[in-house]
Amino acid sequence: MTNREVIALTEKHVANTYGRFPVAIVRGQGRRVWDADGRAYLDFTSGLAVCNLGHCHPNVVAAIKAQAEKLIHISNLYHIETQSELARLLTENSFADKAFFCNSGAEANEAAIKLARKYFSNKGEGRFQVITMEKSFHGRTLAALAATGQKKFQAGFEPLLEKFTYVPFNDVPALKAAVNGQTAAVMIEPIQGEGGVNVPSDEYLKGVKEVCKKAGALLIYDEVQVGMGRTGTLFAYENYNVAPDIMTLAKGLAGGVAIGAMLATDEVAAAFTPGSHASTFGGNPLATAAGIAAIKTMLGENVLDNCRKSGGYLFRKLEELKSKYHFIKEVRGKGLIIGMELAEGIKGGDIVKECLGKGLLINCVGDKTLRFIPALTVTTEEIDEMLGTLEGVLAGVK
Numbered sequence: 001m002t003n004r005e006v007i008a009l010t011e012k013h014v015a016n017t018y019g020r021f022p023v024a025i026v027r028g029q030g031r032r033v034w035d036a037d038g039r040a041y042l043d044f045t046s047g048l049a050v051c052n053l054g055h056c057h058p059n060v061v062a063a064i065k066a067q068a069e070k071l072i073h074i075s076n077l078y079h080i081e082t083q084s085e086l087a088r089l090l091t092e093n094s095f096a097d098k099a100f101f102c103n104s105g106a107e108a109n110e111a112a113i114k115l116a117r118k119y120f121s122n123k124g125e126g127r128f129q130v131i132t133m134e135k136s137f138h139g140r141t142l143a144a145l146a147a148t149g150q151k152k153f154q155a156g157f158e159p160l161l162e163k164f165t166y167v168p169f170n171d172v173p174a175l176k177a178a179v180n181g182q183t184a185a186v187m188i189e190p191i192q193g194e195g196g197v198n199v200p201s202d203e204y205l206k207g208v209k210e211v212c213k214k215a216g217a218l219l220i221y222d223e224v225q226v227g228m229g230r231t232g233t234l235f236a237y238e239n240y241n242v243a244p245d246i247m248t249l250a251k252g253l254a255g256g257v258a259i260g261a262m263l264a265t266d267e268v269a270a271a272f273t274p275g276s277h278a279s280t281f282g283g284n285p286l287a288t289a290a291g292i293a294a295i296k297t298m299l300g301e302n303v304l305d306n307c308r309k310s311g312g313y314l315f316r317k318l319e320e321l322k323s324k325y326h327f328i329k330e331v332r333g334k335g336l337i338i339g340m341e342l343a344e345g346i347k348g349g350d351i352v353k354e355c356l357g358k359g360l361l362i363n364c365v366g367d368k369t370l371r372f373i374p375a376l377t378v379t380t381e382e383i384d385e386m387l388g389t390l391e392g393v394l395a396g397v398k
């Protein structure tokens, strides 16, 4: 099929929930993808922080092929070898002791919210409130939507699940004022992704943890977007040295295959017992085999090191553009999640469209922040190529 044919088919048969660009991507390799008409693009979106190892990484492809020939699915009525092995890799490399697997970020957050409630219910404590941040994003299912501190995602789906309260991000006093004896958990993205790549002060998470401790509330990190190497460490919280009680993962966890995970300490995880929570596909052999290959590649092949180096280089280069173009307000980020905020009145969406026309995929969050989330394996040459295209577009902005 051609781009035009795929687009016609989508418009006729697929629910109209996405504002899509008019191309159909049919193939990917490393940091490049190709559309149905054979045109190549340099990809700085990585399937939205999913393909952290690049498209079709050979280790992930080999693991999927081998597992597909052995066992694609079996239910959680039985033990699953790849699931227990992926849980071992995740817990041995994090604060956590136990992992629960599901299939997406929203589901991982649902599991985290349910675990926090169950933990206090088992203790006989009437704690139901979950505090989340303004400009946060936690997913589109109803509990995750209630947790998401952005009205635009919630509009039309009310009444929302009760007992969610929002406070400004990077503001410890505001959080302190909001917690009370009914607070079960504070849920937070260590760096906000969809909300505009918002990086907190170095001391912020320490302050959050202290507030939680004092209030007897659990701390949940949503690392669905910034986990799995994105910030230059396996998990973003390592940058701040403050461990949570619960953490959620998804996007980059299995090299492109759908997966979600909720990690927790033994003490908290023990609130779930057989029958408490479940997922038919959660932790299935295919997804967890891909996850094992992805995490082993990330830890074994210099990927994190490249992320830090390439991230530092990209950040410096974007800062240079900022000093050149007055309409660039701020560059912020960590590792290879970097946002470039544009001045009021500059249409980020138009810049993204023009880049697409020139063979470059980037995206825009919160209307005015260009987001750069290339694969963590991106090279200096590819960053230079991206910058060349981007500057060509920026130079024409009026």
Ligand SMILES: *Cc1c(COP(=O)(O)O)cnc(C)c1O
Pocket (backbone or CB within 6 Å): 103, 104, 105, 106, 107, 109, 137, 138, 139, 140, 189, 193, 194, 222, 223, 224, 225, 226, 250, 251
């Ligand atoms: C993408 C994202 C989610 C939702 O993940 P889905 O897999 O789309 O359900 C949740 N939290 C954060 C921080 C995200 O970036």
